[in-house]
Structure formats: C-alpha cells, structure tokens
Amino acid sequence: MIPAVITRVVILVLDGVGIGELPDAAAYRDAGSHTLGHVSEAVGGLFLPTCESLGLGNIEQCRALRPVGQPDGCFGRMAEQSNGKDSTVGHWELAGVVSQDPFPTYPSGFPPEVLEPFQREIGREVLGNRPASGTEILQELGEQHVQSGKPIVYTSADSVFQIAAHERVVPVDKLYWMCRIARRILAPPHRVARVIARPFVGQPGSFVRTARRKDFAVEAPGQTLLDVVHRAGHLVVGVGKIDDLFNHRGLTRSVPTRHNAHGMAETLRLLAQVPRGLIVVNLNDFDTLYGHRNDPIGYARALREFDDALLPVIRALRPSDMLCLTADHGNDPTTPSTDHSREYVPLLVHGPRLARGVNLGTRGTFADLGQTVAEALDTERLAHGESFFNALCPA
Numbered sequence: 001m002i003p004a005v006i007t008r009v010v011i012l013v014l015d016g017v018g019i020g021e022l023p024d025a026a027a028y029r030d031a032g033s034h035t036l037g038h039v040s041e042a043v044g045g046l047f048l049p050t051c052e053s054l055g056l057g058n059i060e061q062c063r064a065l066r067p068v069g070q071p072d073g074c075f076g077r078m079a080e081q082s083n084g085k086d087s088t089v090g091h092w093e094l095a096g097v098v099s100q101d102p103f104p105t106y107p108s109g110f111p112p113e114v115l116e117p118f119q120r121e122i123g124r125e126v127l128g129n130r131p132a133s134g135t136e137i138l139q140e141l142g143e144q145h146v147q148s149g150k151p152i153v154y155t156s157a158d159s160v161f162q163i164a165a166h167e168r169v170v171p172v173d174k175l176y177w178m179c180r181i182a183r184r185i186l187a188p189p190h191r192v193a194r195v196i197a198r199p200f201v202g203q204p205g206s207f208v209r210t211a212r213r214k215d216f217a218v219e220a221p222g223q224t225l226l227d228v229v230h231r232a233g234h235l236v237v238g239v240g241k242i243d244d245l246f247n248h249r250g251l252t253r254s255v256p257t258r259h260n261a262h263g264m265a266e267t268l269r270l271l272a273q274v275p276r277g278l279i280v281v282n283l284n285d286f287d288t289l290y291g292h293r294n295d296p297i298g299y300a301r302a303l304r305e306f307d308d309a310l311l312p313v314i315r316a317l318r319p320s321d322m323l324c325l326t327a328d329h330g331n332d333p334t335t336p337s338t339d340h341s342r343e344y345v346p347l348l349v350h351g352p353r354l355a356r357g358v359n360l361g362t363r364g365t366f367a368d369l370g371q372t373v374a375e376a377l378d379t380e381r382l383a384h385g386e387s388f389f390n391a392l393c394p395a
Contacts, residue, residue, distance in 0.1 A: 018330020
C-alpha cells in the first residue's frame, strides 16, 4: 500500500441514525430496533442517491437502501463498546474514549439529595422534576413558571438535568448560573452527562425555545481525538453541539448551529476557510426533532435534505481531504419508546485520493474511526481503537 497524504478530515455525525440492533440491544430494551430500516418501511422507501453512491446501501444489515456496484466510498458499520447509548458516550467513543461506567438516568425525577441543595443555592423552588418532552413541559408549566418565577427542571431518558426558564423571567446569564450550580452539585453517584440550559420566549400556548441553549458537560475521562489533533498543531473546529459534548476541550474554534441545514452550510463554508486539520460536525435534527418525537415521516424528510446537502460538500473536497460519515447511536422513531436505541452505526469514508469500494466490515468499537483519523493526520495514538487507514490507501 502507498500511504495517502491527508491534511484535512471532516467527520459528519448523523445524530441518532442507527442501522440495526446490536447483539446486546435487548439489555437496553431495544430489541428489534433499526432506525434507518424502519424509517424506510414507514415511508415506503428512501431515496438517498448521494449516500447510496458512497456505499450506504452496501453496508451489512442496511436493508433500507439499494447497494451499488462500485461505491465511491469505503463502507462498513461500527458497534458501540461503551456502556450506554447517549450522545456523550457515543461522541467520546468516536473520538477514542470508551466509557465503561454508564451515566445515571432518572425515570422518576431527581432525588431530594440533588434537588434540595439545588433549590437552596438558587434561592427558589422548582417546577416539574420528571422526565418530559421539552416542548410539552413548556406548554404544561410555562405559564406557572412565568407567574411564579420558579424554573422548570426536567430530565429525559438520557442522562440530563435540564433547566427551562423564560428569558424575560430569568435572564439567560442567570439561567447559566443556575446550571453551573447544578453541575457542581451533580457529583457521583449523580454525575449526569449534561446539564442543559433551555431558555424560551413567547406567550402561554405559544412558548418557543430559543437558540441560546447551553450544555454543561462532564469532562471526557481520557484524551480524545480532538485533544491529540489540537496538540499536534492542527486546527480543530466543532460544528453544532460538539463544543458542548467535549466540554469546550480540544477545539480551536466552535461554530454553533440552529438546524441540520445550517450545519451543512457551515461545513461547506469551513471547507473554503480551514486549510488543514479536523472539522467535526453534529447534525442533531434526526434525533431531537424526529427520533425523540416518534416522527418517521419527518425523519425521512430530514435524511433526504441531508443527502441533497451532502453532494456540494463532496464536490468541495480537496485532493488531500478525507470525509467520514457516521452516527453516535440509533433513535428508531417507529418504536413505542422515545429513547435512543442501541444500534450499529454506519461508517462511510471518502476522499479524492483514497481507495473506493472497500468493505471495512463490522468494527468492534466506534473508536476505530478516531484511531484511523489520528493516523491519517499523523498524531499520537489514542488509547482505544484499531486504525483501518491502510485499507483506505489505494494500491
């Protein structure tokens, strides 16, 4: 093999786009989940020509799409080795950190040893304290919050402590202050993955969350791909919620986004501005807007919109670029659950100078991608993962 020279890598993380249950899915109550396959069945078939051209339909168990004879990319699937199925551990594992200890979740709300000190320090009681949809709990408790000034605290099936407040009642800076208090209080055994500020505006019956959401995450327990690439002197840019998931560590720059289309537009813009290094993009609409809301029709529409936006990104690649497409977990919108699902994730790799049509098989951990990118950019090795970079190099 002749090593390919790679100077820039783009990783697109399609948040929640799984491609079939993992062997241990039953232990997570996810037996039978297949996000992409079930979305396709629900809408009578998917048409994703750009993803198909890269080999998405050639991946084992990816029954939703048709295979092509000569894919323009290398293709495979990856299993999650970490103990969990949330965005934090999924992204960490993609970046080379495998998490053995799952983050706690709170199906009955937060216990007194968490809530009482929090209320004491912020100087007021809270509303809610239960798992809920973010939009539904605003409609239910938003007016009471506006009248009382009490913030709304809620969680979900994920390991999150969310605080919602109207921007006119609790200024955003004060909401962030409350989140920092919660982050400090939430120590083991209550070390949730993320504390999330959820500011909103509007009137009763029409409350709307604003773009000033902010996540307060825990630190990854080991060095990540972002850390080693940054330390090697490369530029590292996070698009979307990457900055929050990695707790602002290892990044040269962070670009917030409002939705998938915005994320893809920013990616295209960065390809014209960032000459080298690593660009990591989180596309969250699949998960937040459609997976958690059991909306397969909206999910299918979002996939098609992404596929349309992917083609200009591919055309903008330079000869020494490597584009990677994957996910962090599943979120099957056709199951009764609104939770994430324990699934394989797709793996597609494309570059003008890279091999094409190589079946990368089933990888034992998401960390294989991080290790591959580390080798491609000639950084130090990560603690987990097996690089498949040689398979990407043309003969």
